[in-house]
Amino acid sequence: MTILVTGASAxxxxxxxxxxxxxxxxVIGAARRQDKLQHLSQELGAAFLPLEMDVTDTxxxxQALASIPEQWxxxxxxxxxxxLALGMEVAQEANFADWERMIHTNVLGLTYVTRKILPQMVQNNKGYIINLGSTAGSWPYKGGNVYGATKAFVRQFSLNLRTDLVGTRIRVTNVAPxxxxxxxxxxxxxxxxxxxxxxxxxxxxxxxxxxxxxTILWLYQTPAHVNVNHIEIMPVSQTFAGLSVTRDLA
Incomplete structure (x- = not known):
């Protein structure tokens, strides 16, 4: 069994x-920065395969997926x-190029890789997709605008994937740190x-x-009949409690 991890360089x-x-x-570790992948490969040995891949470039x-050796x-x-997240400017002051890059990476990149891998899982009636979302996809904060929106997409895409895969043995989880x-x-x-x-x-x-x-390891090792739809994880020092109120706003 092989695991593919995107954004594996850091x-x-x-x-x-x-x-x-x-x-x-x-584990196949895919990322743009081949130098960092090589360092990780030296650390982890033969069980780790570095794969140069930019998820924003179809x-x-x-090419990267086609180059994977047959045994992997x-x-x-x-x-x-x-x-990634870029900037924390409010929406009316944000750099649109930052918005585009977040959408290309967090949304289009994730969905394209999924679309490439999913058919083989369906054919084998076996597999697991874990998407890294964020608490920003559920709880807005000032300057989170498009980043939060992309992570809300990841959560909803995960839920809809699982719905499309009803009747199969393929599991899908959204992990929101x-x-x-x-x-x-x-x-x-x-x-x-x-x-x-x-x-x-x-x-x-x-x-x-x-x-x-x-958490990823625990999810993967849960029994095959268990599907965790969504898991949100915060440090104890962080909470979603308390909505902002502006006093004396005329």
Whole structure:
């Protein structure tokens, strides 16, 4: 059985790959940055196959998947992890190019990879798709606009996938993490502004990539008759409670 993890070069993807390989599985780690994949390959050994792939480029996805060796080609678990957030400007001030890139990566990239892998799962009547959503897909926050919308799409797409697959043995789960540190997420969002990055996590006990990786492993190892539709995970320090109210607004 082979597992394909997108966005495997860092953060959640790298941690998920490590955890699954250590648990005894064969993992294909796909990402744009081949240098980081090679470092991960040296660390994890023969059970990890680095695959250069840009999910926003359909030709790149086609070529990458076609290059997978035959003994790795039967994908039993697809972890759609590749994604990003860019900026936190309010909608009327946001950079539209950032919106486009988030949509291309978080929505179009995820759906294209899924569409490429799903037919073989249906043919074999076996498989599992785990999509990495976000609490931002359920709970809006200022500046979350299109990023949150893309993650709401991921959740709904996951639910509709499972509906389309009724009568099959294929499982689908949307995993929605909350505030998580020790990744490149905020570095990418704030374009390397370390002061802004540090401010996000200052004095907070946040989730770690290993927490999400262990969740993925648990999900994969649940009995084949169990389907977890959606799982939302926040650190204890974070909550969705309390709606914003502006006083004396004429």
């Amino acid at each position: 953060g959640f993807g790298a941690s998920i790959s490590r955890t699954l390989v250590k648990a005894g599985y064969q 030709n790149s996805v086609d 080609a039967q994908i039993d678990l697809l972890v759609n992890n590749a994604g 909350g505030l998580c540190g020790d990744t490149e997420f905020s570095n990418v969002r704030f374009r390397g502004d370390e002061d802004r990055v540090q401010a996000v996590y200052e004095n907070i006990s946040y989730l770690k990539p290993e927490d999400i990786a262990n």
